[in-house]
Amino acid sequence: MNKLIPFLFLITFFTDIDTKSNQFIARQGQISFFSYTSVENIEAKNNQVLSILDLDKNEIAISMIMRAFVFKKDLMYEHFNDSYIESDIYPKANFTGKIIDFDVEKTEKQTKIIEGELTIHGITKQVSIKTDIEKKNQKYLFSGDFEVFVKDFDIKIPPILSANIAKVIKISFKFEYESYEE
Numbered sequence: 001m002n003k004l005i006p007f008l009f010l011i012t013f014f015t016d017i018d019t020k021s022n023q024f025i026a027r028q029g030q031i032s033f034f035s036y037t038s039v040e041n042i043e044a045k046n047n048q049v050l051s052i053l054d055l056d057k058n059e060i061a062i063s064m065i066m067r068a069f070v071f072k073k074d075l076m077y078e079h080f081n082d083s084y085i086e087s088d089i090y091p092k093a094n095f096t097g098k099i100i101d102f103d104v105e106k107t108e109k110q111t112k113i114i115e116g117e118l119t120i121h122g123i124t125k126q127v128s129i130k131t132d133i134e135k136k137n138q139k140y141l142f143s144g145d146f147e148v149f150v151k152d153f154d155i156k157i158p159p160i161l162s163a164n165i166a167k168v169i170k171i172s173f174k175f176e177y178e179s180y181e182e
Contacts (some may be wrong), residue, residue, distance in 0.1 A: 022104075024053040024140055024177035031064060031173045035166040042076060042165070044069040053099040053140060053177045055104050060114060060142075074080075084155050084165075085121055093120045095127075102133065109134045121153045145172040147162065 029049035035042040049064040066087040071077040097116020110133045118127045131144040147168050150157065157165045159162040 002137070020054040023180040024055070025180045026051040026053070026142075026175040026177045029062065029064075029173065029175040031171065034170045036172070037164050037166055042071075044071045044076070044080065049173075049175075051175050051177070052180070053142075055102075055174075058099040058102050060095070060099060060116070062099050064093050066091060066093060069123045084157070090120075090122045093118070095119070097127075099131075099133075104135075107135050110129070115160075118146070118148070121155055123153045125152055140175075140177040142175040142177070143173065145170055147171070 006030045027050060028047055029051050030045065030047050031049050032045040034041065046064055048068040049062060051060065051062040053060050066085050067081055068081065069077070070122055071080065095116055095118045097114045098115045100115060102112050103110065112133055114129045114131050116127065116129075117124050119125075125148075127146065127148075129144060129146045131142050134141040147170050149168055150165065151167070
């Protein structure tokens with residue numbers, strides 16, 4: 001019995017190492033959005049996006065603080081956070097999803113669909129996101145863009161300003177995942 005305990009400990013230890021080697025993290029992912037209007041284009045970038053990639057399960061999780069978006073004008077930042085996204089009430093946006101038919105062994109660029117749940121402004125919607133995936137120097141690069149409808153996330157736009165805010169927002173993203181190390 002005493003010989004069995006160290007053996008079980010080693011099996012548990014090596015299993016844990018193997019699991020961690022297939023987990024990757026992007027500590028400073030980038031997400032930007034663009035809204036075209038006839039009055040003035042609205043554009044913002046967020047370089048403080050955290051994401052975890054689990055290659056054993058082909059799963060991905062993303063979390064970002066809404067107040068970390070940077071705008072060209074302070075007034076845009078204020079309106080975005082106070083009037084539309086209501087960042088005090090809904091401080092984060094999140095995404096969890098599964099990469100469909102991803103082959104971790106391939107080194108050439110792959111274009112895959114990630115299906116999952118996107119939560120913005122307290123509303124969660126199912127989305128499918130076309131993503132380019134590259135493996136370079138033991139890192140994974142994910143990039144792409146997709147569109148969301150403002151109305152799908154219950155973002156209220158006053159009628160007087162509705163001509164100044166696009167109904168569809170283009171979101172672009174780029175993540176560089178490195179091996180997760182504690």
